[in-house]
Amino acid sequence: MKVIQYFLIVLLAGGLWACGTKAEQSREEKPTAQTDDTAIPVKLTKVESVVRSEPVVASGLVSSSEEAKLSFKIGGIIQKMYVDEGQTVRKGQLLATLNLTEINAQVSQAQFSNEKAERDLNRVKALYADTAATLEQLQNATTGHEVAKQNLTIAQFNQNYAQIRSTVDGTVTRKLMNEGEFASAGGAVFMISSTRKNDWIVRVGVADKDWARLKVGNRATITLEAYPDQTFVGTVSELAQAADPQNKLYDVEIRINPGAVKFAPGLFAKVSLQPAQSRSYALVPIEAIVEGNGKDGFVFVLTEDQKHVRKIPVQIGFIDNDKVLLTNGLSGISNVVTAGSAYLTETSTVVLQ
Template sequence: MKFLSFILPILIAVGIWACGSKAGDNQRQQSSETPDENVVPIKLTAVSTVVRAEPVVASGLVSSAKEARLSFKIGGIINQMFVEEGQTVRKGQLLATLDLTEINAQVSQAQLAHEKAERDLGRVKSLYADTAATLEQLQNATTGQNVAKQNLTIAQFNRNYAQIRATVDGTVTRKLTNAGEFASAGASVYLISSNRQSDWVVRVGVSDKDWARLRLGNRATIMLDAYPGHTFTGTVSELAQAADPVNKLYEVEIRINPGSVKFAPGLFAKVTLVPAQNRSYTLVPVESIIEGNGKEGFVYVLADDRKHVRKTPVQIGFLENDKVLITNGLTGIKDVVTAGSAFLTEESSVVVK
């Protein structure tokens, strides 16, 4: 009886241990047969290199290369204005005149002063010949006659420019005053833009970095809001040699060919310039870019142990169809993660499929 009470606990303990060992073996077997759900399958795509000229994109307004702000030489009351906004004018055409009442009086006054100075000079010359006048008096009379002659020339010149004539063949884009108003000397009265096909330009502002890559003659494509779906071609005709003091941008003038389309000053244009200067880019699929923000983004690349990935920052140049041109960040990298990148972190275990 004592023997049974001693051996029974031992048998029960052995039985419990045997059951636990079998359950553990079964659990380990099931664990080894179940795949690790934390392993993310990924696909790698090889990066390539391409040489391109990165375009410069800017916006501006259509205008004429030959624009004129026409004004009177002197101030006065406007007598007549012969053209209105939108009218076509020819070079040399009379556009406006001043009231000549005051101006003619000034010419007459200068004419009378000149005649008197000539008479005075004649008398002094006669007196000087009779030794009744001094050399100083003769010189003063000669100077007075010359001054009077120059004043007459000024008065006549001002009368000739008491009118406005067109300086180019074009269209009146602005009429800033009306007949009967007082026009100050040099104040704009008409704005005229040349309407020749070869005179249309687009002026845009670019940064110093983009300005340095542009050259005269570089090609450009232009899109106008007024003509959606229509692409115009152009070339760089002028590059500013100093930045605008307000916006710090450099002005670039692109001469545009309108073809059979009607243009007008002020049309909004989006310009894509193609510099002649090329550079090398790394080319990757667009789906490899994550957390893209403007010119910055990230890609995943395979770590050295080939079981994990690392997140690498890149500088984005521009998009080209389904590819992204990278300017910096993938030096020495041969492959980037494409499929599966949306589910990755740097702690993820991966397997290449």
């Protein structure tokens, strides 16, 4: 009986030892299995270098290069306005006139003064010939006559410009005053824009780094919200030599050909300018970019052990279909992570596919 009990005890001890050994082996093997299961499969793509001319994208409004703010030379009451907003006008066409009552009176007054000064001069000349007037009196009479003549010229000039005539062939875009109102000297009454095909322009503002890359004659591609299915071609016609003090941007004028399409001042335009100056870019697939925000983003690259990754900040130049052109951030980097990059952190373990 004792022999049987002893035998059972030996068998039980052996079984417990075997279970403990298996559990210990299981614990030792478990981390390896977890590591293999949690490693994120990734693919690498080679970083290419390309030389391109990065477009400058901006927006602005269509306007005419021949725009005029028309006003009266002198102040007065508007007697008659001959055109309305939106009306087409020709160069030299009469647009408005002032009430001439006061102006005509000033001309008559100047004429009377001039006639009197002329009579006084003739009288003094006769007296001076008879030595009855002094040289000083003759000189004063001569000066008085010349002043009167100039005052008459001024009055007649103002009389001629008591009206507004169009300075260009175009359209009245704004009528700022009406008949019976008092127009001050130089105060705008009409806004006129030329409607000739070669006078349409788009003005946009660009940053200083983009302004430095542009030149007069650079080509531009223009789209208008009014004609979303059409693309227009333009050229840079003027570059501002100083920044706008308010927005700190440099004005760029692009001349645009409307073709057979009807244009009007104020149409919203999106412009893509193509500078002649080129630069070198690092080219990577778009899926390599993570946490993109405007021009800033990040890419993942492998560490030396080929099992971990690190995140590198990059500067985005522009996107070209499924590629991204980077201006900096990948100096000395030959490969970036593409497939699997969206699931990575800097503590991730990876495995190459």
